[in-house]
Amino acid sequence: xxxxxxxxxxxxxxxxxxxxxxxxxxxxxxxxxxxxxxxxxxxxxxxxxxxxxxxxxxxxxxxxxxxxxxxxxxxxxxxxxxxxxxxxxxxxxxxxxxxxxxxxxxxxxxxxxxxxxxxxxxxxxxxxxxxx
Amino acid sequence: xxxxxxxxxxxxxxxxxxxxxxxxxxxxxxxxxxxxxxxxxxxxxxxxxxxxxxxxxxxxxxxxxxxxxxxxxxxxxxxxxxxxxxxxxxxxxxxxxxxxxxxxxxxxxxxxxxxxxxxxxxxxxxxxxxxxxxxxxxxxxxxxxxxxxxxxxxxxxxxxxxxxxxxxxxxxxxxxxxxxxxxxxx
Ligand SMILES: [Zn+2]
Numbered sequence: 001x002x003x004x005x006x007x008x009x010x011x012x013x014x015x016x017x018x019x020x021x022x023x024x025x026x027x028x029x030x031x032x033x034x035x036x037x038x039x040x041x042x043x044x045x046x047x048x049x050x051x052x053x054x055x056x057x058x059x060x061x062x063x064x065x066x067x068x069x070x071x072x073x074x075x076x077x078x079x080x081x082x083x084x085x086x087x088x089x090x091x092x093x094x095x096x097x098x099x100x101x102x103x104x105x106x107x108x109x110x111x112x113x114x115x116x117x118x119x120x121x122x123x124x125x126x127x128x129x130x131x132x
Numbered sequence: 133x134x135x136x137x138x139x140x141x142x143x144x145x146x147x148x149x150x151x152x153x154x155x156x157x158x159x160x161x162x163x164x165x166x167x168x169x170x171x172x173x174x175x176x177x178x179x180x181x182x183x184x185x186x187x188x189x190x191x192x193x194x195x196x197x198x199x200x201x202x203x204x205x206x207x208x209x210x211x212x213x214x215x216x217x218x219x220x221x222x223x224x225x226x227x228x229x230x231x232x233x234x235x236x237x238x239x240x241x242x243x244x245x246x247x248x249x250x251x252x253x254x255x256x257x258x259x260x261x262x263x264x265x266x267x268x269x270x271x272x273x274x275x276x277x278x279x280x281x282x283x284x285x286x287x288x289x290x291x292x293x294x295x296x297x298x299x300x301x302x303x304x305x306x307x308x309x310x311x312x313x314x315x316x317x318x
Binding site: 010022028029068073074 | 154168169174176177179180181183184185187188194195196197198199200201209210213215217218243244245247248250251259300301
């Protein structure tokens with residue numbers, strides 16, 4: 001059994017400015033559920049920034065990362081859901097799930113925090129032959 | 133067909149503008165050979181922003197999946213990334229062709245997240261041009277009279293519909309199939 005980890009930090013005001021200038025970009029990055037959840041909050045961009053950081057951290061943990069060419073739909077394959085007690089969980093599908101399967105990931109965990117103008121997310125993946 | 137409504141220089145200007153607005157830097161700092169990440173300090177959010185701005189400017193659809201993804205779909209799992217998450221020698225050969233002139237920076241065993249360094253102002257402009265060059269001869273209404281609207285949008289002169297270009301994903305797939313036919317890499 002081993003651990004894969006990824007961390008990412010996002011400037012809330014930068015994401016906000018970007019999404020206000022290009023509203024259509026939100027649906028390229030966030031799933032419908034994520035948008036519904038975040039835009040119902042008093043400070044939606046704080047929550048969106050935390051989710052973006054979580055997606056990036058998850059891609060980093062899997063050694064994927066963004067290519068810089070085009071608009072990577074892998075971001076849509078990772079969904080942050082508010083679990084019981086409010087602790088966030090990661091749901092993965094599609095190519096991200098496949099990449100995780102190849103690296104024998106059996107557990108996805110995420111932790112998100114905000115302070116001032118920054119949101120940070122840390123993703124830890126448990127992987128191995130016999131882990132549960 | 134190779135379109136001639138939007139000049140190469142115009143594409144380059146729009147790419148520089150998208151980068152300057154996306155990263156919020158002085159356009160004077162942006163050179164064709166600048167690496168967006170290494171020289172201009174672009175982060176992943178900036179890449180999304182810049183690509184999205186270019187889509188809106190030209191009415192094109194950039195790739196939603198990476199070249200690596202397309203290689204694996206066409207030529208099988210682990211054809212581009214090995215089980216340790218590193219690039220395979222075959223993927224390196226393909227990428228070296230794609231990023232002509234940067235071949236020495238790409239090597240087997242490199243991490244996927246080193247790839248964005250290869251994206252330069254001119255590689256981005258070439259990407260936009262290759263999408264614009266998929267302009268069909270005729271509009272779906274049958275007319276063959278493309279015209280330019282708002283300086284960067286190609287529309288049909290008869291029905292005013294925007295031109296439908298090949299998408300970035302389709303273009304990558306076509307290119308990979310051609311490379312495979314010519315070089316038999318996989
Ligand atoms: Zn028409």
